[in-house]
Amino acid sequence: MIALDIDGTLVDDDLALGERTRAAIGRAVHRGIHVSLVTGRMTASAVRFAATLGLRDPIVGYQGALAREMPLHGDRLGRLLRHRPLPAAVARDAVAWSRSVGLDAHANHLEQLIIPADDPQVDDYSAFLGTRAIRVRDLEDWIRHPITKIVAVGAPGRPLALLSAARARFLGRADVTVAHPRFLEFVAPGVSKGQAVRWLARRQGIPLGQVLAIGDQLNDVEMIAAVGHGTAMPQAPTQVIDAARYVALPIAEEGAGDAIARLALGTVHESREAARAFEDGAAVLRGRLTPPRRASA
Numbered sequence: 076m077i078a079l080d081i082d083g084t085l086v087d088d089d090l091a092l093g094e095r096t097r098a099a100i101g102r103a104v105h106r107g108i109h110v111s112l113v114t115g116r117m118t119a120s121a122v123r124f125a126a127t128l129g130l131r132d133p134i135v136g137y138q139g140a141l142a143r144e145m146p147l148h149g150d151r152l153g154r155l156l157r158h159r160p161l162p163a164a165v166a167r168d169a170v171a172w173s174r175s176v177g178l179d180a181h182a183n184h185l186e187q188l189i190i191p192a193d194d195p196q197v198d199d200y201s202a203f204l205g206t207r208a209i210r211v212r213d214l215e216d217w218i219r220h221p222i223t224k225i226v227a228v229g230a231p232g233r234p235l236a237l238l239s240a241a242r243a244r245f246l247g248r249a250d251v252t253v254a255h256p257r258f259l260e261f262v263a264p265g266v267s268k269g270q271a272v273r274w275l276a277r278r279q280g281i282p283l284g285q286v287l288a289i290g291d292q293l294n295d296v297e298m299i300a301a302v303g304h305g306t307a308m309p310q311a312p313t314q315v316i317d318a319a320r321y322v323a324l325p326i327a328e329e330g331a332g333d334a335i336a337r338l339a340l341g342t343v344h345e346s347r348e349a350a351r352a353f354e355d356g357a358a359v360l361r362g363r364l365t366p367p368r369r370a371s372a
Contacts, residue, residue: 076109076281077335078135078272078298080290081116081124082255084308084331092127096332100128102340109279111135113268115254115294117223118143119152119186132275137183137224138252138294139271140262152186157274160184160221161263165248167215169261172244173227176237178259180214184222189214225249225261234259235312238293252294260294269297276302287339289323289331291315306334306353309360316360321353 077100079085086092103110111132112121118136125134125145133156135142140160144153161169166182173180182189192210211217227234234253241251241259249261268290276283284303288295291308293315299305300318307319308330316322321338323330337349 076111076276076279076286077103077339078111078113078268078275078286078288078302079331080268080292080295080298081112081114081121083291083310083326084289084295085124087326092124093329093332095329095336097128099332099336099340100130103335104129104131106340108339109275109281111275113139113271113275113288113290113298115258115260117141117183117186117188122146122151122153133278135268135271135275138250138254138260138262138266139268139274140223140266141185142271142274158185158223159263159266160223161225161249161261162221163218165245166218166222166225166261169225169227169245169249170215170218172241173225173259176240178227178229178233178237181208181226181228182214182218182222183224183226189217223262227259227261228257229259231256233257235293254292254294267297268295269301272298272301287335289334291326304338304350306331306338307357309356316357319357321350322357322360323353 100110109132110130112125113135114121115138116136118134121134121136131145133142133144141158142156146153170180188208189211190208191214192212238253245251250264250266251261254260276286283301286302287304288298288302289306290299291311293312296315296318305319306321306323307315309322309325323334338346
């Protein structure tokens with residue numbers, strides 16, 4: 076089984092899937108390997124990537140809070156398989172706290188993006204997610220029932236700087252992670268990509284040791300650590316690199332597609348050789364090995 080993050084792993088800021096990545100994933104699907112997207116995005120936003128890749132397995136969204144089957148016969152959404160929302164009172168508190176530290180709070184519920192009407196970047200968020208936002212006058216007042224996720228947006232680096240404080244503030248009431256340099260995200264306790272991958276693997280009857288998972292952000296740590304072949308993108312934060320068995324090539328070189336081709340699609344001998352090379356790459360980034368010196372001319 077293969078579990079894949081989207082942003083920063085499969086696609087860069089241009090949101091374009093590379094040809095080699097599409098080809099590697101297509102070959103994996105053709106061979107009968109289960110491939111799922113496991114993302115912080117809403118599933119409706121992830122469907123277009125899954126459809127382009129020809130995927131058939133469930134899509135996991137919102138850091139694992141929601142999962143749907145792939146839609147059939149041109150339907151926009153597949154059948155809802157699971158949903159673990161954040162309690163309304165905690166969601167309101169997350170909105171209030173985020174504002175108090177200078178972040179702009181948004182809400183996600185099922186396939187909806189809910190944004191305060193006065194947010195000047197509403198069009199940017201809508202374009203990023205591929206859906207039109209619902210504007211509300213007062214986000215805290217709007218939240219009357221459990222919702223899927225709260226996203227607090229700030230300048231790059233600001234969410235990470237606030238992560239420890241947010242986790243302490245919401246300990247036992249919400250799990251908090253960073254899914255993007257600008258996004259601090261609040262989900263229900265126990266929700267994570269790691270928990271979602273365990274659920275997917277049980278559903279397919281596949282041991283976690285036979286799962287390849289690739290990601291690039293703090294919200295991918297649990298997923299990468301949970302499986303036998305956890306792979307980090309090289310731009311990932313230190314905590315992600317430390318959790319990973321392997322480190323892929325950069326996204327500009329279609330590192331995720333390269334890792335799939337070499338680890339999952341080669342012969343047994345080729346896959347073992349690739350695993351050793353990727354492990355060495357991870358060790359280099361951790362400072363445990365020094366890169367081999369080039370021979371002098």
